[in-house]
Amino acid sequence: MSLLDVRDLSVVFQRRGEQPFTAVDKVSFTVEPGQTVGLVGESGCGKSVTSLAIMGLLPKRGNKVSGEVLFEGTDLLKLRPDDMRDRRGREISMIFQDPLSSLNPVIPIGVQVAEVLERHQGRDRRQALREARDLLDAVGIPDPQRRLSEYPHQISGGMRQRALIAIALACKPRLLIADEPTTALDVTIQAQILTLLKQLVDDTGTALVMITHDLGVVAGLCDTVNVLYGGRVVERARRHELFAHARHPYTHGLLSSVPRLDSPRGERLHAIRGSVSDNIPWAVGCAFAPRCDNVVDACLEGPPPLEPTATGGDLRCNNPVSEEVAVL
Amino acid sequence: MSDPITQAGTPAPRPGDDKPRPGMSERSIGLLGDRKKARLDELARAGVDQGGVSLVRDAVRRLRRNPVAIVGAVIVGLFVLMAIFAPLIAPHDAVQRFDELTKNLTVDTIPGASGDFPLGSDPLGRDFLSRMIYGARQTLFVGVLATLIGLALGVLIGAIAGAFGGWVDVVLMRLTDVMLALPSLLLAITLVAMASRSSQWTVIFAVAIVSVPIFARLLRGSMLAQRESDHVLAARALGVKERNIVLRHMLPNSLTAVIVQATLTFAVAILDAAALSFLGLGDPDINRAEWGLMLGVDGQRYFEVRPELAYYPALAIIVVALGFTLLGEAMREAIDPKNRR
Numbered sequence: 001m002s003l004l005d006v007r008d009l010s011v012v013f014q015r016r017g018e019q020p021f022t023a024v025d026k027v028s029f030t031v032e033p034g035q036t037v038g039l040v041g042e043s044g045c046g047k048s049v050t051s052l053a054i055m056g057l058l059p060k061r062g063n064k065v066s067g068e069v070l071f072e073g074t075d076l077l078k079l080r081p082d083d084m085r086d087r088r089g090r091e092i093s094m095i096f097q098d099p100l101s102s103l104n105p106v107i108p109i110g111v112q113v114a115e116v117l118e119r120h121q122g123r124d125r126r127q128a129l130r131e132a133r134d135l136l137d138a139v140g141i142p143d144p145q146r147r148l149s150e151y152p153h154q155i156s157g158g159m160r161q162r163a164l165i166a167i168a169l170a171c172k173p174r175l176l177i178a179d180e181p182t183t184a185l186d187v188t189i190q191a192q193i194l195t196l197l198k199q200l201v202d203d204t205g206t207a208l209v210m211i212t213h214d215l216g217v218v219a220g221l222c223d224t225v226n227v228l229y230g231g232r233v234v235e236r237a238r239r240h241e242l243f244a245h246a247r248h249p250y251t252h253g254l255l256s257s258v259p260r261l262d263s264p265r266g267e268r269l270h271a272i273r274g275s276v277s278d279n280i281p282w283a284v285g286c287a288f289a290p291r292c293d294n295v296v297d298a299c300l301e302g303p304p305p306l307e308p309t310a311t312g313g314d315l316r317c318n319n320p321v322s323e324e325v326a327v328l
Numbered sequence: 329m330s331d332p333i334t335q336a337g338t339p340a341p342r343p344g345d346d347k348p349r350p351g352m353s354e355r356s357i358g359l360l361g362d363r364k365k366a367r368l369d370e371l372a373r374a375g376v377d378q379g380g381v382s383l384v385r386d387a388v389r390r391l392r393r394n395p396v397a398i399v400g401a402v403i404v405g406l407f408v409l410m411a412i413f414a415p416l417i418a419p420h421d422a423v424q425r426f427d428e429l430t431k432n433l434t435v436d437t438i439p440g441a442s443g444d445f446p447l448g449s450d451p452l453g454r455d456f457l458s459r460m461i462y463g464a465r466q467t468l469f470v471g472v473l474a475t476l477i478g479l480a481l482g483v484l485i486g487a488i489a490g491a492f493g494g495w496v497d498v499v500l501m502r503l504t505d506v507m508l509a510l511p512s513l514l515l516a517i518t519l520v521a522m523a524s525r526s527s528q529w530t531v532i533f534a535v536a537i538v539s540v541p542i543f544a545r546l547l548r549g550s551m552l553a554q555r556e557s558d559h560v561l562a563a564r565a566l567g568v569k570e571r572n573i574v575l576r577h578m579l580p581n582s583l584t585a586v587i588v589q590a591t592l593t594f595a596v597a598i599l600d601a602a603a604l605s606f607l608g609l610g611d612p613d614i615n616r617a618e619w620g621l622m623l624g625v626d627g628q629r630y631f632e633v634r635p636e637l638a639y640y641p642a643l644a645i646i647v648v649a650l651g652f653t654l655l656g657e658a659m660r661e662a663i664d665p666k667n668r669r
Contacts, residue, residue: 057564089566096565101558106580115576116566167566 001073003207004031004054004175009067011046011053023049025231025282026067031175036201036208038222038239040215040254044276046231047211051177053077054209055094056084071175090120093168097180099160103152109136110148113167120171135166140196158189162196169200176201177209182217194220215258219243227251230279230287233306237313247309247320249294286318294319387662397658403651410461411468418458419444423615429453438634450637451626452614459617460640466618467598467648470532474597477536479590482543483583489544490551490582491574501548504541512538516600520609528611528618535600539593546589550582557581584663591656595649602645619645 011024024046031037039047052058053065056076069076071092076084088094096102104112113135114128123131129148136144139162152160161181168176178197182190198221201208210222218225218239225242227235227250235248246252253272274291281287285300292299298318306316391397410417420426430453432439440448447456489500507515519534520526554560555578563577602620604610606628610621619641627638 055565057561085567085569087567088564089568094562094565096558096562098558102562104559104563104577104581107576115563115568115572119566119568119572164562 002030002070003033003035003072004209005068005070006030006050006054007068007070009050009053009069010065011049011058012064012066013062014064015062022282023231024053027226027228027231027233028067029226029233029236031207031209033174034201034205034207035224036198036210036222038218038225039209039211039228040213040218040225041228042213042276045228047213047228048179050228051094051179051209051211054177055088055092056081057094086120089116089168089173090171091173092175092177093171093173094177094179095161095164095168095181098184099157099164100152100184102164103160105152108149108151109155109163113148113163113170116167116170131170132166135170136163139163139166139169139200140192141166157185158192161185161189161193165193165197165200169204169206172204173206175207175209177211179211180213181210182212182214190217197221215254227254230276230282232282232287232316233314234288234316235313236306236315237309237311241311241313245311247313247315247322248317249292249319249321250288252321253293286316294321387659390662391658394658394662396654397662400651400654400656400658403647404655407464407648407651408468411464414461414465418455418461419446420455420458422454422458422462422617424455425453426455427453429455436633438630438637440634440636447636447640448634450622451630456637456640459622460619460644462617463619463622463641463644464648466528466616467601467620467645470528470535470601470618471594471598474532474535474601475539475590475594477532478539478593478597479543479586481536482540483547483586485540486544486547486586487551487574487579490548490555491578493552493555497548500544504544507538507541508545512596513600513603516604517607517609520604526609526612528613528616531601531604531610534604535597538600539597542593543586543589547582547586550585551578554578554581588656588660588663591652591659595652595656598645598649598652 007028008026009024009028010022010026012020012022014020027046027050029037029039039050041047049058054069054076056079058065065077067077071087076087079087103109110129110132113132114123114125117123117128117131118125121128133144133148136147141147141159141162147155147159147163152163155163161184165181181197182193185193194217197208200206208221210217212218222239224236224238226233227242227248229250235242235246235251237247242251243255246255250272253270256270257272259269272291278290279287280290280300282303285302286292286295286304289295289299294317296319298304304316304318306314309315391401426445426449428442429439429445429449433449433451433453438449438451439445442448445455445457447460450456450459485500485504489497510518516534516538519537520530523530560573560577563573568577601610602618602623605618605620606624608624610624611618623638623641623645627635627641630637
């Protein structure tokens, strides 16, 4: 049994008097224990909404979530709010994009780490603080005893993200969802944080869902990659497969728009034309069709199905790319 | 010249204690650059050695550099000291009528300053200076209690509205709207008038109730903003219980604005209490020394005989209210996160 099995997850935002908007459209993917799975796509493709739906953190009003999110066989979407709350932070944790705003500015770091231990492990404050110090130490924060009593604004961005990772992993969850954990950090710190995450998930056996728009992150971390476009999975492949033979024109475009050191001087960077706003609804045809270089008539006659490929992945495309791009 | 000027591109021969830093800082860029670098290093060290600076200490540090805050704090400090040590400072008892004074009282004379009584007499032959000093006590008492009661009720209402949202929020906020729709003094007068017998408690409660909607609105607004904030979402993602999210995460982050408002409300409370006394709706106890009462009853009635009876209480009220306003404004500026760093 998979650790996490997301089946046909859909999220529709519906406001009174407005057209409903389908942010996530029948997304399915699985995460095996200890595996790292990437959700890749550009802004607005539904990555974050997917993760919030899995965590049950979407606002109560204004949206409709359907499908199944099976966590070790239990459908998280059907759990009572209290039961779900007991699992969050203990069995499934989440790290957010901006480490400064994700920490409570008026509470010392130590108390924030201790809080989750008190909540889920029933520790008292003193014991929790002692464990918090060890956790901060484990994520590579120097002088953890002193950091315990410091406030978020007093430590650096990289250290804040480390503290958040410590909080998320405090109860040794089986699944960690990281929503663009390195976007707010500069490049050198990004690398450190990714290395740390990789090391921690390897050590603890935690499965990781990595949500990112950065293919470099995917290349360094993920076992399996799901490429999302317009709220649907358009390509799924193992990491090496994806980077060696990207089949979907969107994935292909993303990969060839990565700048390369060995490209000739003066060569223009490849760009995918148009923007997300050019999408057509999936009901009409392939959402990517207006921006696609490989578009064929069939693309506008209905949504292409997600079909298994020969290499063990899945692909939603009528006219996939065959040429190879060697990147990264 | 002791500083080695190295060529660009060659690694700078520096002693081992200097940690390598990325970028250009490692490379010597001429004498001026070196001096600048030394200065920067010195500044960096000075910054590091202070260790952690808490939010409060940070705000206090900024307050101490602000002359407005200092003026406000001095006024407030003196006022509070005067109130606390009134029995020690005051030359006489505030209630006792002195024969030396009463014997000179007539319809159109009230004894002025004399040796033992620096500010002279009040219309009943009591020492005016002592009554002024004891008045600080009464004013502080009314102001503090009214503000605290208003703060407590306002925080309670605002927190409930902000935490629950929905119809609870709507009902509570419409109630506060009703209270806000009336001018505050008019509302206070109405409340006092509703009491069967006025005492200093009716004044305190009236002034407190008037300040409730302001606190409630302010807190509810920042609670709602907090509810949408990332750290509250992060706390939810950790499975923190709703009660703890409200009490530990939303409320403490929303309180700063309310606490600052409390200092400003304090000034208004003093003025409102004085106004109620002035209008004769205050404490009926003639022995109680209270600035608003002194201004309203004695000052007004005997203004043509001895205008000082009105001047001094009025001046005291103005100065104290000003002191609290200055301090409150400075605190608001100091706590404002936009001014941080």
